[in-house]
Amino acid sequence: MNDFPIENLPYGAFSRDGSVHLGVAFDERIFDLHAASRSGAFHDVCEPGVLEAENLNPLLAQGPHVWAAVRARVRSMLGAPVDAELFVERAAASMRMPVAVADYVDFYSSEQHARNLGKIFRPGSEPLLPNWKWMPIGYHGRSGTIVVSGTPIRRPSGQRKAPDAERPDFGPSTMLDIELELGFVTGDDAIFGLVLVNDWSARDIQAWEYQPLGPFLGKSFATTISPWVVPLDALAAFRVRPAPQDPVPPSYLQIEDDFALDVALDVRLQSEEMRVAGMAPAVISQTNARNVYWTMRQQLAHVRSNGTRIRAGDLFASGTISGSEPTSYGSLIELTWRGTKPIRLPNGESRAFLEDGDEVTLTGRCDRNGVRLGFGCCSGRIEP
Amino acid sequence: MNDFPIENLPYGAFSRDGSVHLGVAFDERIFDLHAASRSGAFHDVCEPGVLEAENLNPLLAQGPHVWAAVRARVRSMLGAPVDAELFVERAAASMRMPVAVADYVDFYSSEQHARNLGKIFRPGSEPLLPNWKWMPIGYHGRSGTIVVSGTPIRRPSGQRKAPDAERPDFGPSTMLDIELELGFVTGDDAIFGLVLVNDWSARDIQAWEYQPLGPFLGKSFATTISPWVVPLDALAAFRVRPAPQDPVPPSYLQIEDDFALDVALDVRLQSEEMRVAGMAPAVISQTNARNVYWTMRQQLAHVRSNGTRIRAGDLFASGTISGSEPTSYGSLIELTWRGTKPIRLPNGESRAFLEDGDEVTLTGRCDRNGVRLGFGCCSGRIEP
Numbered sequence: 160m161n162d163f164p165i166e167n168l169p170y171g172a173f174s175r176d177g178s179v180h181l182g183v184a185f186d187e188r189i190f191d192l193h194a195a196s197r198s199g200a201f202h203d204v205c206e207p208g209v210l211e212a213e214n215l216n217p218l219l220a221q222g223p224h225v226w227a228a229v230r231a232r233v234r235s236m237l238g239a240p241v242d243a244e245l246f247v248e249r250a251a252a253s254m255r256m257p258v259a260v261a262d263y264v265d266f267y268s269s270e271q272h273a274r275n276l277g278k279i280f281r282p283g284s285e286p287l288l289p290n291w292k293w294m295p296i297g298y299h300g301r302s303g304t305i306v307v308s309g310t311p312i313r314r315p316s317g318q319r320k321a322p323d324a325e326r327p328d329f330g331p332s333t334m335l336d337i338e339l340e341l342g343f344v345t346g347d348d349a350i351f352g353l354v355l356v357n358d359w360s361a362r363d364i365q366a367w368e369y370q371p372l373g374p375f376l377g378k379s380f381a382t383t384i385s386p387w388v389v390p391l392d393a394l395a396a397f398r399v400r401p402a403p404q405d406p407v408p409p410s411y412l413q414i415e416d417d418f419a420l421d422v423a424l425d426v427r428l429q430s431e432e433m434r435v436a437g438m439a440p441a442v443i444s445q446t447n448a449r450n451v452y453w454t455m456r457q458q459l460a461h462v463r464s465n466g467t468r469i470r471a472g473d474l475f476a477s478g479t480i481s482g483s484e485p486t487s488y489g490s491l492i493e494l495t496w497r498g499t500k501p502i503r504l505p506n507g508e509s510r511a512f513l514e515d516g517d518e519v520t521l522t523g524r525c526d527r528n529g530v531r532l533g534f535g536c537c538s539g540r541i542e543p
Numbered sequence: 544m545n546d547f548p549i550e551n552l553p554y555g556a557f558s559r560d561g562s563v564h565l566g567v568a569f570d571e572r573i574f575d576l577h578a579a580s581r582s583g584a585f586h587d588v589c590e591p592g593v594l595e596a597e598n599l600n601p602l603l604a605q606g607p608h609v610w611a612a613v614r615a616r617v618r619s620m621l622g623a624p625v626d627a628e629l630f631v632e633r634a635a636a637s638m639r640m641p642v643a644v645a646d647y648v649d650f651y652s653s654e655q656h657a658r659n660l661g662k663i664f665r666p667g668s669e670p671l672l673p674n675w676k677w678m679p680i681g682y683h684g685r686s687g688t689i690v691v692s693g694t695p696i697r698r699p700s701g702q703r704k705a706p707d708a709e710r711p712d713f714g715p716s717t718m719l720d721i722e723l724e725l726g727f728v729t730g731d732d733a734i735f736g737l738v739l740v741n742d743w744s745a746r747d748i749q750a751w752e753y754q755p756l757g758p759f760l761g762k763s764f765a766t767t768i769s770p771w772v773v774p775l776d777a778l779a780a781f782r783v784r785p786a787p788q789d790p791v792p793p794s795y796l797q798i799e800d801d802f803a804l805d806v807a808l809d810v811r812l813q814s815e816e817m818r819v820a821g822m823a824p825a826v827i828s829q830t831n832a833r834n835v836y837w838t839m840r841q842q843l844a845h846v847r848s849n850g851t852r853i854r855a856g857d858l859f860a861s862g863t864i865s866g867s868e869p870t871s872y873g874s875l876i877e878l879t880w881r882g883t884k885p886i887r888l889p890n891g892e893s894r895a896f897l898e899d900g901d902e903v904t905l906t907g908r909c910d911r912n913g914v915r916l917g918f919g920c921c922s923g924r925i926e927p
Contacts, residue, residue, distance in 0.1 A: 262687045267756060280755070288754050293711050294702055298756040299683040299763070303646045303854045315849035318678055318793060327677050329793045329848070364849065370672050371664070372651060372682040373757020379683070380849040409702060409713045464713070465699035465748065465764040470687045 160524060161186060162387075162533025163249075166396075168233055169352065169387035169535070172214055172255040175247060179213040179255050183233050184387050184535070188246040190237060195245050200236065204228045214259045215388065219346035219471035226351060230392060254386035256307045257354075258344050261472040263305060263382070264462060265340075265358055266297040268453035272481040275493040280366060292406060295453035295461045297478070300358070301379040305474070307386050312359055312539040314515065315380040319363035332361035334498070335513040335541065339426050339489035339521055341448050342476035343455050344388060345469050350455060353394070353420075355385040355521045355537035356476040362492050362512070384474070385521070385537035393532065397421045397525040401454050411464050414456045422448040422523045422534070424480060426489070431516025433506050440520060441505050444494060446487040448523070451477050515543045544908060545570060546771075546917025547633075550780075552617055553736065553771035553919070556598055556639040559631060563597040563639050567617050568771050568919070572630040574621060579629050584620065588612045598643045599772065603730035603855035610735060614776060638770035640691045641738075642728050645856040647689060647766070648846060649724075649742055650681040652837035656865040659877040664750060676790060679837035679845050681862070684742070685763040689858070691770050696743055696923040698899065699764040703747035716745035718882070719897040719925065723810050723873030723905055725832050726860035727839050728772060729853050734839060737778065737804075739769040739905045739921035740860040746876050746896070768858075769905070769921035777916065781805045781909040785838050795848050798840045806832040806907045806918070808864060810873070815900025817890050824904060825889050828878060830871040832907070835861050899927045 163169065163184040172179050173189060180193035195201065196210035205225050209217045218229065267273055270287070273296075277286025290296065314335055320327035338358035343350045358378060365377025398418035407413070424447060427440035453461075458475055479489040488494045491512050495501050498511030513519070518541075523534035547553065547568040556563050557573060564577035579585065580594035589609050593601045602613065651657055654671070657680075661670025674680060698719055704711035722742035727734045742762060749761025782802035791797070808831060811824035837845075842859055863873040872878045875896055879885050882895030897903070902925075907918035 262685050277755075290702075290704075290711075290751055290754070293704075294752065296752065296756055296759075298759055299685055301646050301683055301851065302686075303857070304851055313850050317849050318674075320674075320677075326790070327674075327793070329795060361849070367674055368678065368680065369755070369757075370674070371661075371753070371757070372680055373753075373755070375680075375682055376846070376849045376851070379846070379851050406710070409711070411713060462760070462763070465701050465745070465760045466697050467685065467688055467760070467763050473687070 160531060160533060162524065162535050164532055165234065165237060166530050167389060167393050167532040168230060169389040169393070170215055171257045171386045171388065173247070173252040174255065181210055181212065181215065184249060185237055187249055189249050189252055190233065191245050191247060195236070201229065201232060204232055215257050216259050216472045219258070219344065219351055222346055223349050226390065227392065230390060254307055254309065256305070257386060257388050258472050258474065260302040260305050260474045261470040263300040263302040263474045264297050265300045265476045265478060266295050266453065266458055267478040268295050268451045268458065269478055269480045269489070270452045271450065271483055272479040272489060272493065275481060275488065279492060279497050293408065294412070295458045297458070298373045300382060302474070304379060305382045305384060308383055308537045308539070310383065310539060311542045312381050312383070313542050315361050315364065317361060317364035317376050318367055320367045327367060332363055333512065334362035336360045336362050336491045337426065337519050338479040339424055339444065339446065340476045340479060341422065341523065342384065342474050345473045345475070346471045348463070348469050350391050350459065352388040352390040354388055355523050355534050357383040357519065357521055357537050357539060358476060359383065359539070360490070383537055383539045385535050387535045389534055394420055394525065396528050396530045399449055402452060404452070411460055412457045414454070414460060417454050417456050419449045419451060419454055421527055422525055424448060425522045427520045428504065428510065429518045430504060430508055430514065432508060433504065434518070436506060438506055440518070443502055444486065444488055446480050446482040446489055448480055450480055450482050513541050515541050517541050544915055544917060546908065546919050548916055549618065549621060550914050551773060551777050551916040552614060553773040553777070554599055555641045555770045555772065557631070557636040558639065565594055565596065565599065568633060569621055571633055573633050573636055574617065575629050575631060579620070585613065585616060588616055599641050600643050600856045603642070603728065603735050606730055607733050610774070611776065614774060638691055638693065640689070641770060641772050642856050642858065644686040644689050644858045645854040647684040647686040647858045648681050649684045649860045649862060650679050650837065650842055651862040652679050652835045652842065653862055653864045654836045655834065655867055656863040656873060656877065659865060659872065663876060663881050677792065678796070679842045681842070682757045684766060686858070688763060689766045689768060692767055692921045692923070694767065694923060695926045696765050696767070697926050699745050699748065701745060701748035701760050702751055704751045711751060716747055717896065718746035720744045720746050720875045721810065721903050722863040723808055723828065723830065724860045724863060725806065725907065726768065726858050729857045729859070730855045732847070732853050734775050734843065736772040736774045738772055739907050739918050741767040741903065741905055741921050741923060742860060743767065743923070744874070767921055767923045769919050771919045773918055778804055778909065780912050780914045783833055786836060788836070795844055796841045798838070798844060801838050801840050803833045803835060803838055805911055806909055808832060809906045811904045812888070812894065813902045814888060814892055814898065816892060817888065818902070820890060822890060824902070827886055828870065828872060830864050830866040830873055832864055834864055834866050897925050899925050901925050
């Protein structure tokens, strides 16, 4: 399947001629927005600095009217013959961070995930805390360690303490995990577009440190995002009715015409041994973004409810997206139930958590009402 | 006392002629670094873009050698007659954010504060959680809502739930609080300088939302910093031996020649009624930064221990600094024991938490070995 038909046209940043250009993915190529802007193609739509920047932040700051105008112009240009100089091959391109992330918020909006982690981290007590169904629970993550797909992930070290140990020890994490998420970037108060997010997590570090102030070094070492920001406009055909909410949330979270998105999500894992043997990555989880309890608009309304200003370039991630079936859980700690039920890979290896050399790839695609598009890949390989 | 003698020379940003200039506070004036740089005074020390920027970030990125060279040059210039055009009156200046804050980490490093909050938020259980003495507990805050002293603080709304209520309600916080903190800004891996930090906190919102992922909207609406960044170099005379730590922390937190800082800290409150009556602000707390259990270098070593890259412009705050006496607690929730022991103001008003119109001012000063200097003010006034 082609992730990037004319209906998609996601934005990214790539290296060209020693500098970073903005571009739009279209089939197997990248339309060079920087070069097109220099040729005057957007002179009546926005200032040259917007599309000739090294990331999307200046475009994000323009707001929805300019976003729509740029998208319409790109779409009409790509519907007609275009100078070949304005394209590069996507397969050969080196992608960069599409956005200079301002603040990064990570939510916890999948009910199944929250229940699973409650059971695992707080066995014997009610898995869902009393506040969970009243508001989208979230926390701030570290924006300075968000990296683009393909960046190697170094296994973090940290403190961890076995329940029966007298004191913690310090060393490389032995419970390195993924989190399958979907995130959105904003221009001030509006949602611009979406990316896949892998919120790498060291469960042993997290378990020891997280009370009472939440996850910190168990998450801060790295977060990977996919290089292509899929415009919210491109996803109109995939809006579905959000799951009913019981109890009815407070009025500031009751949003008219709210929507969930029907995005099928996969997690693939390829071990070092599989790669050497030329074996394809194995699918270890399949789920769907419509499983998320709190919608993107509710998340944004919640963050703004205390008067907080949203900036161009803020990133909001859904939290791990887990479905109701064990094969649809979005993290290894859930898939292997804290390592007690290891996953079997096709070459006979088993996995409780990630080993050095493992490469994890998230993908997302939409297929509905005759329209098909995808999110590209969000990959990272573990280094010792 | 003069906060800004020649031994201090803190950096800030201020408005001049319609743009933002960097400057150095010296006695009652500001030495205009931007103007001095344009006149060529630093041509052999750093590129013109560094001191002619609108914030300290380019200087922070230069690292300690350039910091020392700039400081030495400023000091030698101010020891001789200087063109009056290079000064503005400090009292008339409009101060701006000295730093574009990249990531903001807030620690929880005062033992007395952690014990007090444990008793208040988790009555009946051990106040200090098992991890507290093994590592500096912290979390990421919102960098986009950090504001400079003098910026009005709007009372946040949010969800809160009384213990006996069946469901939460939404409305303006009735438990708006301060947190007296000292923070440091970094250039990559080194500490550049320090500011006062008021981490405004809505305790009712915080209490309902904070489990399991930590503080979020109860803190994210605003954090105020003082406008003058006091260079770590200026504080050499105020280094003191850190408090002994028991248990001995892991080796990555054992830092040779580590230090605490002897900085006397005050919190002052002036109500609307006091202001109208011309009454001076009342001191409501007095403490000292040497009371902090985890040092700045330990905090930085901890954040870096999982491989996290520190950026120029990152801000790390100590967490509320509380001493052992009830009059030395650094927040109202501790000073009034969650409102059960209201503070009496000199005009007869009482305070459990902040009322609209209240102005809170933090100050810090050092006086040791014949050297005296201060941090200026960190103020904010509550708006409805």
